[in-house]
Every structure is written in structure tokens, then in C-alpha cells.
Amino acid sequence: MKKAICLLLITIFFGSAQAQLTVPAHGNSVKAIVGERIGLTDVTINYGRPGVKGREGKVWGGLVYEGFKNLGFGNGKECPWRAGANENTTIEFSTDVTIEGKHLAAGKYGFFVAYHPDKCTIIFSSATESWGSYFYDEKEDVLRVNVTPTKLQEMRERLTYQFADQTDSTATIKLEWEHLAIPFKVGTKLHQLQMASFEREMKGEKGFDSHALVQVADYLLEHDTKLEDALTYINAASSGLPVYRVFMVKSVILEKLGKSAEADSIRQVAIDMGSERQIHFYARGLQQEQKMQEAFEAFRYNYKKHPNTYTTTMGMARGYSGIGKLKDAKKYAHKALALAPDEANKKSVQAAIATLESGKQLE
Numbered sequence: 001m002k003k004a005i006c007l008l009l010i011t012i013f014f015g016s017a018q019a020q021l022t023v024p025a026h027g028n029s030v031k032a033i034v035g036e037r038i039g040l041t042d043v044t045i046n047y048g049r050p051g052v053k054g055r056e057g058k059v060w061g062g063l064v065y066e067g068f069k070n071l072g073f074g075n076g077k078e079c080p081w082r083a084g085a086n087e088n089t090t091i092e093f094s095t096d097v098t099i100e101g102k103h104l105a106a107g108k109y110g111f112f113v114a115y116h117p118d119k120c121t122i123i124f125s126s127a128t129e130s131w132g133s134y135f136y137d138e139k140e141d142v143l144r145v146n147v148t149p150t151k152l153q154e155m156r157e158r159l160t161y162q163f164a165d166q167t168d169s170t171a172t173i174k175l176e177w178e179h180l181a182i183p184f185k186v187g188t189k190l191h192q193l194q195m196a197s198f199e200r201e202m203k204g205e206k207g208f209d210s211h212a213l214v215q216v217a218d219y220l221l222e223h224d225t226k227l228e229d230a231l232t233y234i235n236a237a238s239s240g241l242p243v244y245r246v247f248m249v250k251s252v253i254l255e256k257l258g259k260s261a262e263a264d265s266i267r268q269v270a271i272d273m274g275s276e277r278q279i280h281f282y283a284r285g286l287q288q289e290q291k292m293q294e295a296f297e298a299f300r301y302n303y304k305k306h307p308n309t310y311t312t313t314m315g316m317a318r319g320y321s322g323i324g325k326l327k328d329a330k331k332y333a334h335k336a337l338a339l340a341p342d343e344a345n346k347k348s349v350q351a352a353i354a355t356l357e358s359g360k361q362l363e
Contacts, residue, residue: 029085036163038171039190040197042094045111045173048085049158052178056155059178064115074134080114080123082133083175084159088112090128098187099124100145109142113175113182120149120182150181191223210241217249227257244274248282271298276306280315292322310339317352321362330356 029051035044055063068078083089092108099122110125112133124143127135159177169190175182198216206212213233220230234250247270254263271279283298299319303312314336320329333353340346352362 030158031086032160034161034163036166036171038097038163038166038186039169039188040095040193041097041188042092043097043163043171043173043186044092045089045161046091047083047089047111047159047161048087049160050085050177051158052155056178060115060180061117064113064177066116067114071132071134075137077137079133079136080112080121083111083113083122086132088127088130088132088136091124093186095188095193099143100147100185101187102143102145104143110136110140112136115149115182117149119146121146122182122184145184147182147184150183152176152179152181155179194219210237210239210246213237214241214246214249217253221249221253221256224256227253231257242273244270244278246270247273271301276302276309276311279305280311283315283319287318287322295319296323308339310336310341310345313339314349314352317356318362321356324361326356326359326361329362 030049031047032049033044033046035042037043052059064081068080070076070078089111090108091111093104093106095106097104097106104124108128110127110130112123112125114121114123122145123141125136126140126142127137130136155178156176159175162174162176163171164174164183165172165185170185170187172183172185198219201207202212202216214237217230217234217237220226220233231250231253234246234253238246238250247266251263251267251270254260254266271282274282279298279302283295283302286292286295286298296319299312299315303316306312313332317329317332317336320326320332330353333349333356337346337349337353340349355362
């Protein structure tokens with residue numbers, strides 16, 4: 001009797017100890033966490049990665065059953081696939097997103113898939129700590145979206161989640177396994193998030209940093225929004241960072257606000273501060289906007305300020321070409337050829353001379 005009690009105690013002790021140990025995932029599955037930032041939104045997926053393990057051709061419609069199925073355990077309800085192995089797959093979004101155009105609030109979700117060969121239903125559930133999908137309950141669904149599965153060119157031995165087709169505010173997440181991918185597009189409201197981030201950060205120490213002030217002004221200018229605020233930011237930056245770029249940004253903001261005379265004055269301040277290369281690229285930008293006469297004046301100003309350099313001499317060739325004076329353009333191009341600093345630049349000038357000789361303007 002004493003021996004039986006001792007054996008029972010030993011069994012209980014070792015059973016309890018084993019339950020507390022960290023061991024590999026069950027069934028030769030691999031635990032994985034993948035994530036990516038889409039715009040300003042962090043997306044994190046936590047899942048188990050089962051392998052095909054010689055079951056090629058038996059995964060989809062077999063191991064991964066179609067639709068919903070009573071698994072014979074748990075709550076006894078019909079369940080979708082757990083979209084991974086072991087614990088239910090979870091996906092977390094740090095901000096509100098859209099899934100295939102449908103809104104989903106920020107948060108962590110259990111992720112399930114009801115598979116069909118021509119259409120899959122992806123499910124985001126408020127249940128995030130279940131084992132597999134045994135305790136799935138449709139009442140906990142937050143969002144369901146239908147998507148179309150696609151074929152993979154190469155076999156994927158282990159299930160994986162990939163981020164693809166990224167833009168600054170979207171990405172397509174693909175569940176890939178064996179010969180099939182289940183993709184769904186995630187979108188974010190990047191502009192709204194960026195504006196909220198700026199508003200929050202500029203209330204702190206970054207609101208006193210000239211570089212941060214310029215960054216916000218740049219963004220507002222690029223998106224043509226809140227230009228009066230942009231002007232306020234760039235004015236604050238100019239006192240601590242009186243450089244070419246700051247005053248050039250200010251001139252563009254003023255121009256967009258309809259304050260042309262003030263914009264012209266500030267632009268000249270910027271040009272007077274500008275380096276040889278800054279003025280050259282400013283003039284090139286004017287040419288891209290088809291403002292050829294203004295570009296010529298900028299090239300000529302640069303040449304007078306920095307005479308007989310390769311950059312400004314070639315600038316004069318481009319400037320004269322832009323206003324149709326090809327003879328003068330060729331003269332400066334030949335002069336630039338003698339000043340070219342390396343073989344690559346020499347070849348570039350020679351090509352420009354050939355273009356001018358043919359009677360065509362430089363691009």
C-alpha cells in the first residue's frame with residue numbers, strides 16, 4: 001500500500017513538473033511571429049507553422065477541411081480552420097485598418113479561415129486565447145470577409161504568412177501553404193494617422209526642433225493641406241535653421257497661399273543662400289515645370305556667382321537650350337566638355353553636343 005502511494009505521488013510530481021516546462025510546439029509544428037509596419041500601423045501575426053510532411057495533394061480539402069466542421073471536441077459547434085497549428089492564430093493591428101475595404105478596429109484578433117477551392121471566408125474573432133478552433137463561436141466574430149485563393153508556382157512546405165504588394169498605406173497579407181495562397185488586403189488611413197501623430201509629437205520637445213518643424217511643413221505642403229499651419233511651422237524653423245531649403249519651402253508655401261510678391265522675395269533670399277549645386281538643381285526643376293525663362297535666369301545667376309565651373313557652365317548650356325538659343329548652348333557645352341571632371345561626365349557632355357548639333361534642344 002505504501003509503495004502504491006509513493007508511486008502515485010511520484011507520478012503526480014513529475015506530471016506537474018512536466019506541465020511547467022517549455023517544450024517545442026506539438027506535431028512537428030514551428031511557432032512563428034511575423035510582422036510589418038504598414039504606413040504607421042504595426043501588424044503582428046502569431047501562428048503555428050505545420051509542414052506538408054509528405055501530404056502533398058492532401059492538404060486543401062483534406063487536412064484543411066472545407067467550410068465549417070464539427071471537430072468532435074470543444075463546444076460541439078461547427079468550426080472553421082484555425083489558419084495554422086496548435087493554438088489559434090492571432091493577428092494584431094496597432095491602429096484601425098480596413099480588410100478588403102471593410103473597417104476593423106485596432107486590436108488583437110483570433111484569425112480563422114473557412115476554406116473553399118474558389119472562395120475562402122477569413123474571420124476575425126474576439127477570441128484570442130483558444131486552442132485551435134475547438135471553441136470557436138460565431139457570436140465572437142468581429143468581421144468576416146470573402147477572398148479568392150490563388151495557386152502558388154512553387155510548393156510551400158511550411159505554412160507561412162507573407163506581406164506583399166506594399167504601398168505607403170496598404171499591403172496584401174498572404175497565407176501560403178503547399179500549392180495555395182489565401183490573400184487579403186490591409187489598408188490604413190495613413191494621412192489621418194500621420195496628422196494625428198504630428199499633432200501629438202509637436203506638443204512635446206520635437207515642437208522646438210527646427211528639423212521637425214520643417215518636416216511637418218514639408219508634409220503639409222506636399223499634401224496641399226493646412227497651408228497656414230505649414231507657414232507657421234516654417235516661420236518657426238527659419239529662425240533656428242536659416243538655410244536655403246527652409247526659405248525655399250517657405251517661398252513655395254507663400255506662392256500656394258497667393259502671396260506671390262512675398263514668395264518672390266523669400267525665394268531670392270533662398271537663392272542667395274544656395275550652394276552651386278542647390279541653385280543648379282533648382283533651375284533644373286524649373287525646366288521640368290517648363291518655366292524655361294525662369295530657369296535660364298537661375299542658371300545665369302549661378303554662373304555669375306560660380307563662374308567657369310563644370311556644373312554652372314553646363315547649366316548655361318541647358319539654360320540657353322531651354323530658351324531655344326542652340327548656338328549659345330553649344331558654345332557653353334564645348335566649354336563644359338573641357339571642364340568635365342571624369343570620363344562619365346565627358347560622355348554625357350559629348351552626347352549633349354551631338355543633340356545640339358542635330359538641331360534639337362536638350363532634355
